[in-house]
Amino acid sequence: MRILIYGINYSPELIGIGKYTGEMGAWLAQQNQEVDVITAMPYYPEWAVHTSHKRKGWHTERIAGVRVHRCPLYVPRDVTALKRILHEFSFVLSSLVFWLRIFFAKRYDVVICVAPPFHLGLVPTIYSKIRRVPLWCHIQDLQIDMAKELGMIKNRHFLQTMFRVESHILKQSRVVSTISEGMVRKVALKKGIQSGCVLFPNWVDGAYIKPLPPTQSLRAELGLQPSDKVVLYAGNLGEKQGLEIIIQAARAFVSQPDVKFLFFGTGGGQGKLETLAREYALANVKFYPLQPYEKLSALLATADIHLVLQKKSASDLVLPSKLTGILAAGGFALVSAVPGTTLHDVVHHHQMGVLIEPESAEALKTAIDQALLSDLTGFRLNARKYAENYLNKEKTLSNFMQELLSVVGLPSPAFRTASSPSKVLKEDFADREMDSEKEKISLE
Known part of the structure; x- marks a missing residue:
């Protein structure tokens, strides 16, 4: 083609x-x-x-x-x-x-x-x-x-x-x-x-982005101690995420110097976040540039807690692309999402993270507190399993290639034959829905 x-x-x-x-x-x-x-x-x-x-x-x-x-x-x-x-x-x-x-x-x-x-x-x-x-x-x-x-x-x-x-x-x-x-x-x-x-x-390329032990993470490169607890936000520092609540939550942990809040990324909201961190004199908040793709697994392995945040008004208008990498790396995520949205439903059904109310610094602080005291192994295993099965x-x-061939009218023996322009992806969507319901029943 x-x-x-x-x-x-x-x-x-x-x-x-x-x-x-x-x-x-x-x-x-x-x-x-x-x-x-x-x-x-x-x-x-x-x-x-x-x-x-x-x-x-x-x-x-x-x-x-x-x-x-x-x-x-x-x-x-x-x-x-x-x-x-x-x-x-x-x-x-x-x-x-x-x-x-x-x-x-x-x-x-x-x-x-x-x-x-x-x-x-x-x-x-x-x-x-x-x-x-x-x-x-x-x-x-x-x-x-x-x-x-x-x-x-x-x-x-x-x-x-x-x-x-x-x-x-x-x-x-x-x-x-x-x-x-x-x-x-x-x-x-x-x-x-x-x-x-x-x-x-x-x-996500699950063969490339995968769980790594802390010894292969960026912790040593960043000067972190083995006992440090890392709360990580990596990605676009934009307006639609409502990231100011991370700074507010970090204020509640200043008395716990082993809890570090790390930002990796850049974007239109970065200056505002850095200004807030300076105004509050938050030594537990650090900003770093985006890392090359070759370091992504190591970066994701650095975190104890990943943050996937968005504003209420952005619900089901965007889907955070950073989540695919977090899941493939077997990361534990705190996810702000409104009930009834795709993000909320998928995270809930597959038990691969903890859901919190969007735009609430108090909800974020409470969830971080609880996560730091909990065994997160089950969430991490579910995250990796979801990435392997669905991403x-x-x-x-x-x-997608089969869909293109169908649209253009060029059959290929290497792919399943589709009888209509939208059949293949809809079939895959239905398969995922059926698998999701099976897993939901088994969890219950």
């Missing part, structure tokens, strides 16, 4: 959408597919173009067998709603340099558009119509819904316009996919994409 992937984030970004899109592109190339990508200069989550790509214009490079067409874009230092809109539109305009060539020079078998930004699908829908190519829209975050719920955009008319544009793109797509059951329900019911919305979850990279991407 000739596959075109269009998205603002791609490898070598270490976390978030870029990580998964990059792994997807590389995996497809390994299956002897011809893969092209139109994307931006790498900038996330630092919100600064990586040193390797600074002062570069439009160019093409090869990453893991994939032709990656890079476009310059505006990257704001201070991320506001308006600046983010300008940032995203600058990429759309910049990417037209490659799109104009493609419109007249090359016909792909399928175009995969990765959102957010939601409006990236506008150009692919035109290409899809003109060249009669199926369009697959994959949603990692329900961006407009989240901007509305978090109060990032308050203008009602502007929101309505964005929802109409989003609806047009989704209805023009042959397949719409997203990463959790709750998000599938929202897209199907709230956005009216009932016949073509499928589950395409994020994954397997090879199985997830093989099902």
Whole structure:
């Protein structure tokens, strides 16, 4: 197949959408597919173009067998709603340099558009119509819904316009996919994409990210003592997570110097968090940069407690991608989630973490207290088991490949035959639901 992937984030970004899109592109190339990508200069989550790509214009490079067409874009230092809109539109305009060539020079078998930004699908829908190519829209975050719920955009008319544009793109797509059951329900019911919305979850390489003993962690490198208890948050330090409560919880442990709160990451909210830690003179809070992928297992093994936090208003609009690595590493997680959401239900059913009320520093403090005094072995074993059974990279991407073959109409003896564009991922989703119910019964 000739596959075109269009998205603002791609490898070598270490976390978030870029990580998964990059792994997807590389995996497809390994299956002897011809893969092209139109994307931006790498900038996330630092919100600064990586040193390797600074002062570069439009160019093409090869990453893991994939032709990656890079476009310059505006990257704001201070991320506001308006600046983010300008940032995203600058990429759309910049990417037209490659799109104009493609419109007249090359016909792909399928175009995969990765959102957010939601409006990236506008150009692919035109290409899809003109060249009669199926369009697959994959949603990692329900961006407009989240901007509305978090109060990032308050203008009602502007929101309505964005929802109409989003609806047009989704209805023009042959397949719409997203990463959790709750998000599938929202897209199907709230956005009216009932016949073509499928589950395409994020994954983890369980052979690479795995449980390690403390001696192979980063504890020695960080100067930690064997007796230290580590509460870890690793990932994007953004606004949708509500991370200020970690600083508030850390204040309650200043009298226990062996309890350390470590942040690994960067993002738009980092400055605010560092300022709060300085104002409270918290010696038990430390900030570190993102670690390379090669160190991820060692980083995850450093923690006694992992934090997976998000605001109430972001429930079922995003699914924290960091959780896949924590589960594969057999980590114990404190997860803030609202009952009835996918995140809450999955963690509860599989007993692979402790659930707490979102945006509550008191609930977080209490849960940390209890976890530090408890035997967490059962949670850790369940976490690893879930990753092995449901987050397997090879199985997830093989099902996705079959879906692509079905959409394009190219059968392959290496995969199961599907009779409809959404059958394979729906079958896998049903299998997971059935297994989940069996495990739930056995736990009860």
